[in-house]
Amino acid sequence: MYDFDYHKPSSVADAVKLLSADPDARAISGGQTLLPALKHRLNRPTYLVDLSGIAELKGVKREGDKVTVGALTRHIEVQNSPEVKSAIPALAHMAAVIGDIQVRNRGTIGGSVANNDPAADYPSAVLGLGATVVTDKRRIAADDFFQGMFTTALEPGELLTAIEFPIPEKAGYAKMRNPASRYVMVGVFVAKTKGGVRVVVNGAGPGVFRQTEMEQALSANWSPDAVAGIKQASEGLNSDIHGSAEYRAHLVTVMAKRAVADAG
């Protein structure tokens, strides 16, 4: 790892000031993505801005028809949160299948969503529930936030502060995990929301995407059988040592069926 300086501000305003002052500075939350990358010298930040001391970024609140999760909320906290478990059990279930217990003890929802790894779990729930990403300067609809592999609408120095999830009527998630890394090979998140049915695929492509054919089928008939005959095209899906595009396309249908069954 290259060496760097380290700062630990205690407010969002101070963190933003530090991050805006130098384009090569990087935020660190749980470090479960950033530190493995730094160890492989994939990055050379001048200094790290540790967000973990910023109290305003922590915690889960349920207000009216939405659940707001602070950016620094760790996966283990989402998994065990009474608010999340009662309002959006599929989100608690998703948090529980991220990585392993040590990763969940440190990793945060803000770090995961800001990073937008194609093999990450949370982006599919954020898009699938039609959530709003809140930053230090604006509110971004999930449909505009994810912009392909490791790319989001966040500007340099902009901090993700919270995610607001509207409470769905029903939601479910199923994931085929890579047996070694536990990241997503293919995942599907399904939700019946006020704005209609949403079906989102993660892991399979360069970024999360909506599967509109399945959305239409589930709007007409909410059951695993409704998606069983729908085939995902393999064009544009990821092919790598873990699986071919054709294999991933096949898994989309399998995971969609399981996700609907999970939603009940």
Place this chain on the structure above:
Amino acid sequence: MPQVTLTVNGKNSTVEVEGRTLLVELLREKLRLTGTHVGCDTSQCGACVVHVDGESVKACTLLAVQVDGCQVLTIEGLAAADGTLHPMQEAFREYHALQCGFCTPGMVMSAIDLVHKHPEGMSEREIREGLEGNLCRCTGYHNIVKAIAAAQDVMHGKRSELARAAE
């Protein structure tokens, strides 16, 4: 150079580190606590697991500066001052849950956090799933799972001592 002040196994230390110094490097190289192992550079094997403020973490995926002011517990801090082993250590010995022993410190530290997080007790399947972050290349895991199942009963006060290894 940044300084970190932390409590390791009940002892306070103030150590000079670099920004990039990992917790596992601080433990092994500065404090000479070499019970915490390093088995990979991809954050996947769990040989380096220690507790920070009571929860298990991978010490290879945490900077020393991030644990400033924290309580760290390593495998060296588990046994009582008179040498009495922690019930989890005792169970690993009793059930022959190790062969080469390389993964053992991380396994034991993970297992203790798992037991703490499941006061209701874990099934065999839950124990296996709970060990996702710990790889063992020797034992085939069976005896590790048996040891944890026995230790959780002792830790939860359901039995007072470990049965002598029956299986």
